[in-house]
Amino acid sequence: MSHITVIGAGITGITTAYALLKRGYRVTVFERHAYPAMETSFANGGQLSVSNAEVWNHSSTIIKGLKWMLRKDAPLLVHPAPSWHKTTWMGEFIGQIPRYHANTIETVRLALTAREHLFEIAAREDIEFNLEKRGILHVYYDRPSFEHAARVSKMLKEGGLDRHPVTPTEISAIEPALNGQFYGGFFTPSDATGDIHKFTRGLSDVATRLGMVFISDAVVEDISSKVGGGVTIVWTQGQNRATSHRESANFDATIICAGVGTRRLAAMVGDRVNIYPVKGYSITVQLDSAASKNAAPWVSLLDDKAKIVTSRLGANRLRVAGTAEFRGENRDIRADRIRLLVEWSRRLFPHVETDNVVPWAGLRPMMPNMLPRVASGSMPGIFYNSGHGHLGWTMSAATAEIIADRLAATLPAAKLPVASAA
Numbered sequence: 001m002s003h004i005t006v007i008g009a010g011i012t013g014i015t016t017a018y019a020l021l022k023r024g025y026r027v028t029v030f031e032r033h034a035y036p037a038m039e040t041s042f043a044n045g046g047q048l049s050v051s052n053a054e055v056w057n058h059s060s061t062i063i064k065g066l067k068w069m070l071r072k073d074a075p076l077l078v079h080p081a082p083s084w085h086k087t088t089w090m091g092e093f094i095g096q097i098p099r100y101h102a103n104t105i106e107t108v109r110l111a112l113t114a115r116e117h118l119f120e121i122a123a124r125e126d127i128e129f130n131l132e133k134r135g136i137l138h139v140y141y142d143r144p145s146f147e148h149a150a151r152v153s154k155m156l157k158e159g160g161l162d163r164h165p166v167t168p169t170e171i172s173a174i175e176p177a178l179n180g181q182f183y184g185g186f187f188t189p190s191d192a193t194g195d196i197h198k199f200t201r202g203l204s205d206v207a208t209r210l211g212m213v214f215i216s217d218a219v220v221e222d223i224s225s226k227v228g229g230g231v232t233i234v235w236t237q238g239q240n241r242a243t244s245h246r247e248s249a250n251f252d253a254t255i256i257c258a259g260v261g262t263r264r265l266a267a268m269v270g271d272r273v274n275i276y277p278v279k280g281y282s283i284t285v286q287l288d289s290a291a292s293k294n295a296a297p298w299v300s301l302l303d304d305k306a307k308i309v310t311s312r313l314g315a316n317r318l319r320v321a322g323t324a325e326f327r328g329e330n331r332d333i334r335a336d337r338i339r340l341l342v343e344w345s346r347r348l349f350p351h352v353e354t355d356n357v358v359p360w361a362g363l364r365p366m367m368p369n370m371l372p373r374v375a376s377g378s379m380p381g382i383f384y385n386s387g388h389g390h391l392g393w394t395m396s397a398a399t400a401e402i403i404a405d406r407l408a409a410t411l412p413a414a415k416l417p418v419a420s421a422a
């Protein structure tokens, strides 16, 4: 049986491991943390949002970005210190503006396929992750942004997604908890939300029952493609420096799903995967009182101006997430960015108590064209499923299938697919 290693146990790594197991491969996953889904797949916005498929490579983003550089409370912050990585990434991001339309449509298609796969997996394997199929509502405060959204809707439709305009009265009817003066909105009833961490952990348990070997506290330090086939992985095992040690093993192939760590690993095998870590924040509002539970929204929202989204994660939690920061691989949780999310929540949901919120920061693994790299590498036995940016939760279930099929085309599993673990 062919033995494949997956590097990284976020949503992309675990969906990939599952897709490989279903095709009959032997699978070993390396993860530097003690558990799956401890980095970007920990506390994101929760949206399974085909309706958010518009890529950011648009001239208006550049203009807004320049204006925002002068404001500390802007939704997008670019740290002024120059870095070669940031500069080249931004150059390539601008270079992709002519592909804005095509890349948006490609994202819609991936996201639509992923949504079906994800729902199927969750039902088949009985994974509980606070899935809410109540749609996603985008809201706009002025006419120009609403009209831009109307143009985006046309592109989304080309990709196969229906979302429709709604008036302020309809906004109130769709989500009565929402407070604000809106020009209009767009509603996508087919979109959904759920807890990425719960899903990834649940699927990881299923994969373990199907035979996945999970090597935790293992930092992959080196990858090499062997002459004559296969790859060698070198890793440091153990979280404690005094007792950690180096190990190595050979596999038939590897799929790199390492989020913001992918760029460094790719360079080891001669590939350039120009992922930049785009930081974002979330708060998980604990809805402790009956009043808070009643005042919190169930329909998921996207406030286009603030670049903030919400997801109701069961009766007791409201996730509020957003903003973007270009500051390299920096995971600090800034109090002023968390305050923005708290103040926004109080404005839009005045009766939700924010005395008990859990702050978090994560790094979106973003490619300059905002499309994930789902491809083989330049050396034999190397594959990538990484760089899903702001939509990894939305797209991973599709890209896992694509990369597993790509690998299967070159390296048969030599075994019949296994049955469901349920």
Ligand SMILES: Cc1cc2nc3c(=O)[nH]c(=O)nc-3n(C[C@H](O)[C@H](O)[C@H](O)COP(=O)(O)OP(=O)(O)OC[C@H]3O[C@@H](n4cnc5c(N)ncnc54)[C@H](O)[C@@H]3O)c2cc1C
Residues within 6 Å of the ligand: 007, 008, 009, 010, 011, 012, 013, 030, 031, 032, 033, 036, 037, 038, 039, 040, 041, 042, 043, 044, 045, 046, 047, 048, 049, 218, 219, 220, 221, 257, 258, 259, 260, 261, 262, 265, 278, 279, 280, 281, 282, 309, 321, 322, 361, 362, 363, 364, 365, 386, 387, 388, 389, 390, 391, 392, 393, 394, 395
């Ligand atoms: C604030 C915020 C809100 C978001 N909201 C949404 C949303 O609403 N909807 C949506 O679709 N997406 C959203 N996203 C994006 C989504 O969360 C990410 O795209 C997704 O989690 C990325 O998954 P991943 O598996 O690629 O990366 P990760 O989850 O980071 O997993 C990569 C794993 O690789 C491991 N790793 C890296 N290097 C090594 C190494 N050398 N050795 C061993 N292990 C290694 C890491 O420890 C990590 O666990 C949001 C992101 C942020 C930050």
